[in-house]
Amino acid sequence: MAIIGSPQELLDSDLYVDLTSVLGHALYVKCEGFNFGGSIKMKAAVAMVADAERNGVIRDDSVLIESSSGNLGVALSIIAAWKEIPFTCVTDRRCNDLTASVMRALGTRIVVVDEPDAEGGYLKARLDLVRRYCEEDDRYVWLNQYRNETNWLAHYKDTARGILKHFPDLDVLFVGVGTAGTAMGCLRYFRDTGSTARVVAVDSVGSVSFGSPPANRLIPGIGAGVLPPMLDPNAFDDVVLVPEEAAVRMCRTLSARGLLFGGSTGTVVDGARTWLERNDPQRTLRTVCISPDMGDRYLDTVYDDAWVCGHFGPGALAPVPRS
Template sequence: MPVITVPEAFNEEALYVDLRWSFGYSLYLKCEGFNFAGSIKLKAATEMVDAAERDGLLRPGSIIVESSSGNLGVALSMIAASRGYRFLCVTDSRCNLATRRAIEALGNEVHIITEPSPESGFLGARIDHVRMLCASDERYVWLNQYTNPDNWGAHFHRTGPEIAAAFPNLDVLFVGAGTTGTLMGCARFFRQWHRPVRIVAIDSAGSVTFGGPAGRRMLPGLGTSVRPAILDESYVDDVVLVEEPDSVRACHRLARNGFLFGGSTGTVVSGATGWLSEHDAHHLTAVAVAPDLGERYLDTIYQTNWLQGIYGEDVLSPRTRQSV
């Protein structure tokens, strides 16, 4: 029986859903949402805060500040509350209301950016705001998930080894690309593993991460309007771009079978099943990483009026995905 004294001490790391029953391929979904932060971002948040404390960057009275589309903000907010820091999350208007309320319920503050930067979108505007805050008060400590090696280090030390232990004959791993921390950490781990593993990055159409043109993106989590500094494409074998309506349809398909996942998981599952279909990969052992669960998306992905207002009335009809 686990007994803990701090919330970050608990994280279910060995739960997988076999999607063969629904999608027809041997695809195992690693569920990362069963912790008190509700997402895989707990790992990166813990690693970055631990390192900042060891390095003396975080001290009594420090205020942690971070740009986040939501999940890292909740994880940092939880850790800040546990360790006696204040936390300020800089997000934008696409962040789910439930996420913002969770951060505030934990006693912390949210700044919402309403206007994107003409050159670098909402992400650029958020980062500009963080830099302004840090320049205004030395108590602010920016962990900077976009450049911090402890972001990908968390997954090099934990997520990659967890998958390897569960699937010693792994052939292909599908990982969503946001800051690319999970992607880079897992890819670096499997590059030095005893057998080759194909690393497939799943990104949102409209993201510039892998050099594509910028486009509208309404689902928080995956994709960027500024190329992540920690990305090294030499570790990535394939990239699949997924249109947001396909992400939504994958979420609804999973939900119809009793599994309520978030938008990033829908994107990863849609991209992974598309890749497996194109490669006729029934013989491969494949794992996909599910970053979070679906409760924070009830007012968006699982709300018909929101969906139809954003994507049109045919949002749940079949569509295609794009590989690059």
């Protein structure tokens, strides 16, 4: 029996789903959404807040502020509520309504950016607004998930170590790239420990993280309109870019089998499937992908037929065929 004294103590993620019967390849999905925040962002949030407290950055009159497309905002909302610290989340129109409702229920003040920056999209517009708040009021404390090294260190110390503990003979790890905290933490741990496993980055079409031209994106989480400061785009063994329609189809393919995952997970799984079809025709590789989120907050987008057809057409409702 496990007893916890606060919601941020629940970070256990030693659960993997075998997707061999769904995809035809030996792919194990590491589920990171079974915590009070519902996503892998709880790890980074807990680590960044703890680090700020240790260093005296958070004072009695402090107000936390962060830019988030959703999941980190929820994670910080939970921690801030428990610690009774005011929190302002700067997000944009792509943030799911359900995610915003969760943050509001936890007492978070939400500021929505309506217009993207001409060059850096919604992300740059959000970051500019956060900076303006901090310049105008010194009570604001910006943990800055995009530059905070505690972000990637959380995954270096925990996520990556756990994967190699259970899969010491791993051939390939697939990991999505948003802020790049998870990806860089895992990559550095694998390299530092001498693992021979390849690390493949998965990004969304329309993201600029790996040098592709920017384009409008509808699904929050993976991808960026501004190059993530902590990302080394040349460090990975390979990169897969996933169209959002393919991510939607994969989400719905998994949900048809009882696995309700989030949009970021659909992106990573489809990226893994695409890579394996190209590079593992004999189906001999042992592979893991990291599932950042669960699907409940995508019920009014990815899992809504009208939304999907309106943005991608009826073809996006078709399941991904088993290879």
